[in-house]
Amino acid sequence: MSSNIESVLVENRVFPPPEAVVKAARISGMAGYEALCREAEQDFEGFWARLARENVVWNKPFSRVLDESNAPFYKWFDDGELNASANCLDKHMGTPTENKAAIVFEADDGKVTTVTFKELLARVSQFANALKAQGIKKGDRVIVYMPMTIEGVIAMQACARIGATHSVVFGGFSAKALNERIIDAGAVAVITANFQMRGGKELPLKSIVDEGIAMGGCECIKSVLVFQRTATPCNMVAGRDKTFDEVLQGQSTTCAPEPVGAEHPLFILYTSGSTGKPKGVQHATGGYLLWANLTMQWTFDVKPSDVFWCTADIGWITGHTYVAYGPLAAGVTQVVFEGIPTYPNAGRFWQMIEKHKVTIFYTAPTAIRSLIKAADSDEKVHPKNWDLSSLRILGSVGEPINPEAWMWYHRHVGGERCPIVDTFWQTETGGHMITPLPGATPLVPGSCTLPLPGIMAAIVDEAGHDVPNGAGGILVVKRPWPSMIRTIWNDPERFKKSYFPEELKGLYLAGDGAVRSADRGYFRITGRIDDVLNVSGHRMGTMEIESALVAKTDLVAEAAVVGRPDDLTGEAICAFVVLKRPRPTGEEAKQIANELRNWVAKEIGPIAKPKDIRFGDNLPKTRSGKIMRRLLRSIAKGEAITQDTSTLENPAILEQLAQTN
Ligand code: WTA
Secondary structure (H helix, E strand, C coil): HHHHHHHHHHHCCCCCCHHHHHHCCCCCCHHHHHHHHHHHHHHHHHHHHHHHHHHCCCEEEECCCEEEECCCCCEEEEEEEECCHHHHHHHCCCCCHHHHHEEECCCCCCCCEEEHHHHHHHHHHHHHHHHHHHCCCCCCCEECCCCCHHHHHHHHHHHHHCCCCCCEECCCCCCCHHHHHHHHHCEEEEECCEEEEEEEEEEEEEHHHHHHHHCCCCCCCEEEECCCCCCCCCCCCCCEEEEHHHHHCCCCCCCCCCCECCCEEEEEECCCCCCCCCCCEEHHHHHHHHHHHHHHHCCCCCCCCCCEEEECCCCCCCEEEEEEEHHHHHCCCEEEEEEEECCCCCHHHHHHHHHHCCCCCCCCCCHHHHHHHHHHCCCCCCCHHCCCCCCCCCEEEECCCCCCHHHHHHHHHHCCCCCCCEEEEHHHHHHCCCCCCCCCCCECCCCCCCCCCCCCCEEECCCCEEEECCCCEEEEEECCCCCCEEEEEECCHHHHHHHCHHHHHHHHHEEEEEEEHHHHHHEEEECCCCCCEEEECCEEEEHHHHHHHHCCCCEEEEEEHHHHHEEEEEEEEEEEEEEEECCCCCCHHHEEEEEEEHHHHHHHHHHHHHEEEECCCCCCEEECEEEEEEEHHHHHHHCCCCCCCCCCCCCCHHHHHHHHH
């Protein structure tokens, strides 16, 4: 996206928040923001303690705020006790919120189902009782492999209610990916559905669970609970598999929430790193819940009358914090959507905003870019065809938003009146880190602006020294924060090495490059500095895709994967492959490339399919045998090689790889 980066570099448009928004906002004006930042700087622990007392319901109050004795394994509020589900549901009972819609669910086919907070509490409680009846208890791990549905949220909330740790696996991941996660987490149960509906198609989930378990090593799984999303029957294994209807039968709709320690693992969510298998990012209950609730109030400035819509799937961190927990904790009505933005046509999002009178809309740049493209080629799906006047705040997440997409979002969706919060954060951070505040921060397209109060983000060089504004560097966080990753499940050493490398002396390494503007000190994220790709806002490790390719042992000798900029998906996956047979060309090359794409889809999931596959007799290597990825990145981009290639063992290969398509 080099042209976009250039346009950000010359970006000088500034959009101050409208006066009326500033007046009504919880954090009002830059003075309001700065006052909170000052409070955090002057009394760091006092600041967090105040917020944790005000925004979390504790069964047992905490007396300790931050325990740094075993850094970087930080503990927050650790002698306090709470329950996450009680903080999302029970807390609203007896208040005007109880009879308000908690979830307005729109199915793929447009059918709408609404549940109030009170009804949701009853359904979560009943499902929690069903989990207990299956022998699932506090501390057990439960895999959730569900479509975007009310039942998906219920599954997560019910786990939290009994103190079981959920690990949601995105419904687009393969049987193999599921198998690896079940084994790593040592899960006792899988909660799934027979099928999911996406874009008018019925896609299997349960058969993938069966396949994943059959791959072996899953003896830990005692039960599989199946939500019947569609009428089509699925295979049921006697003794192991039960439908939701069966397990809910006769269960009471009240269930006392199980108090857990603040550090109790609420969930594990697997995400890609630069090396090896996906990491099980472990989050704690207390600090995470505080941040889910507080960022709803700070970043989205939610009011009781809002209708909030975050389009992320519950399989990703955004769907955890801003679908399954945040909106419920904040007591706001939210829209949950099962389908895809382009079905039945690319006007679906705009139509839904009009229909449900959405006031806060939170989506990913990749979706915006694809809808811009659709609107450009078909007037009928342009947002101007719908009444979007209910909107008051827009959000962006998952990848850098290019100023062109930002301006279109601002103009055509936000009617030039809605602040856009470009929220930078990660699976590991639990919630927003660097983001504008709608009633305070003047906006600059393409910039996530400033860190939230209490978040000590900075840009440093490789030795951990601060760099001046205007100079790029490595994005770090200097002090711990309540919703941070606690460890990598089963691998504390990898946690330390990945996020707190020795050379940075205790600073949290985000894995992104960033630069602060010379004038305002605003942050702009320049992209990952490791071997992690961001394709349509989905995180993927190049190593993971390489291992999947070389696992096709009958065909592939060697593979190297790099990212290249893509106008629609941000980055695209480009694989360079050496086969165990002569280099294919023409039709044969196309056919083998397709075979490999399908193979990767089976190994990881369709989202990991390489867009380009190029075949070579060899890969560019140094004399010591190291693959020169830098060169591969240039070739993938179609750039002329200007780098020094004198250390290459086989310089002629560059020409061959550049030719292949
Ligand atoms: C990228 C998603 C620029 C970044 C919440 C980060 C962003 C990775 C933004 C985390 C943003 C996320 N601007 N880049 N507003 N938000 N990223 O774990 O590279 O799926 O490290 O969490 O997405 O992806 P993850």
